[in-house]
Amino acid sequence: MRSAIIGLGVVGCVHLQILAAQKRCVAALCDINKEAMSAAAASYCPNTPIYTDWMTMLDEISPDAVHICTPHYLHAEMIITCLDRGIHVLCEKPLCMKPRELSEILAAQERSGAQLAVCQQNRYKPSFRFVKEYLTDKKIRAAHGTLAWSRGEDYYNSAEWRGTTAYEGGGVLINQALHTLDLLRELCGDPEYVVSGKDNLTLRGVIEVEDTLSASFFGKTPFTFFATNTGSMDLPPQIQIVLEDGENVVWMPDTVLAGGVANRFSAEPDRILGKSCYGSEHATLIDDFYTCIQSGRPFPIDGTEAARVMRLIFAAYESGGNKVKI
Ligand SMILES: NC(=O)c1ccc[n+]([C@@H]2O[C@H](COP(=O)([O-])OP(=O)(O)OC[C@H]3O[C@@H](n4cnc5c(N)ncnc54)[C@H](O)[C@@H]3O)[C@@H](O)[C@H]2O)c1
Numbered sequence: 001m002r003s004a005i006i007g008l009g010v011v012g013c014v015h016l017q018i019l020a021a022q023k024r025c026v027a028a029l030c031d032i033n034k035e036a037m038s039a040a041a042a043s044y045c046p047n048t049p050i051y052t053d054w055m056t057m058l059d060e061i062s063p064d065a066v067h068i069c070t071p072h073y074l075h076a077e078m079i080i081t082c083l084d085r086g087i088h089v090l091c092e093k094p095l096c097m098k099p100r101e102l103s104e105i106l107a108a109q110e111r112s113g114a115q116l117a118v119c120q121q122n123r124y125k126p127s128f129r130f131v132k133e134y135l136t137d138k139k140i141r142a143a144h145g146t147l148a149w150s151r152g153e154d155y156y157n158s159a160e161w162r163g164t165t166a167y168e169g170g171g172v173l174i175n176q177a178l179h180t181l182d183l184l185r186e187l188c189g190d191p192e193y194v195v196s197g198k199d200n201l202t203l204r205g206v207i208e209v210e211d212t213l214s215a216s217f218f219g220k221t222p223f224t225f226f227a228t229n230t231g232s233m234d235l236p237p238q239i240q241i242v243l244e245d246g247e248n249v250v251w252m253p254d255t256v257l258a259g260g261v262a263n264r265f266s267a268e269p270d271r272i273l274g275k276s277c278y279g280s281e282h283a284t285l286i287d288d289f290y291t292c293i294q295s296g297r298p299f300p301i302d303g304t305e306a307a308r309v310m311r312l313i314f315a316a317y318e319s320g321g322n323k324v325k326i
Pocket residue numbers: 006007008009010011012030031032033036052054069070071072074092093094119120121159175277278
């Protein structure tokens with residue numbers, strides 16, 4: 001398998017480090033920032049060709065798989081182009097930014113013989129797998145998810161796309177909180193309606209998008225969700241569940257309270273790459289991506305699967321206090 005990475009920023013370098021550690025063939029790197037890309041290449045794959053134009057890279061290298069690690073507004077076009085060329089894709093979250101892009105991506109996935117995988121790595125967390133298994137055959141009465149992180153001016157000024165409607169497509173929900181909302185939805189099932197409100201509480205004049213959002217989802221299993229980037233530090237995301245029999249179950253990345261017991265899941269420190277909030281599952285997911293391609297097994301988080309949380313996000317953004325069908 002000859003792989004290429006497009007976008008060698010914060011998370012693209014995590015992908016590169018993992019490909020190097022897993023001894024996979026990095027056939028090309030591409031970034032419009034040649035300096036940053038050259039530094040990354042020098043550290044992990046000094047003889048690998050580098051490109052500043054991704055279409056030229058695809059034409060000249062014809063990689064078997066492409067990792068898309070660019071800002072949100074570029075995901076749809078890059079995914080569709082690669083899939084239409086029969087190139088397997090691992091795209092960073094979010095899958096896309098707009099409902100129309102989602103339909104186009106799903107159509108491209110349908111007509112392509114290549115696999116589309118989306119980097120929602122928290123689904124691979126041992127703590128999440130444990131809670132999912134624990135809840136099998138148990139009925140959830142209600143649930144709530146919370147993400148309270150800290151993203152201030154320095155973070156938003158670190159790249160031009162951050163905090164903009166046109167390039168990020170939203171704020172805390174589509175970026176930082178997507179993973180926790182996805183896990184909550186995985187446990188509760190797909191809701192039918194949402195009522196949501198969002199605001200920019202602390203970063204007016206700095207970002208165009210929301211720093212805080214609250215949403216109530218209605219359906220067979222109702223759940224609520226709160227996300228904010230206005231905290232003073234990154235608290236562990238949390239999902240609180242009450243079962244029909246009154247039992248409380250709580251998921252956090254490294255602890256699950258279930259059956260009256262605190263079950264601990266500590267990540268191996270040397271497996272955490274990039275920011276600690278990314279967790280250590282990028283490596284597990286990337287390994288599974290290549291195993292799936294080589295064995296022909298469908299990757300579990302494909303476009304159709306990633307679309308499920310995207311529909312919740314799009315409806316929550318549309319809501320503005322009104323009940324919106326998902
Ligand atoms: N799964 C996770 O936990 C996780 C964590 C961090 C980021 N992400 C996602 O990864 C993506 C990138 O985030 P980031 O924090 O690394 O951003 P970043 O700004 O640090 O990196 C983006 C890189 O893309 C490059 N780029 C921009 N336009 C390009 C183009 N046309 N061709 C080639 N390269 C181009 C930029 O120069 C930059 O180096 C986003 O979608 C983000 O949401 C996911």
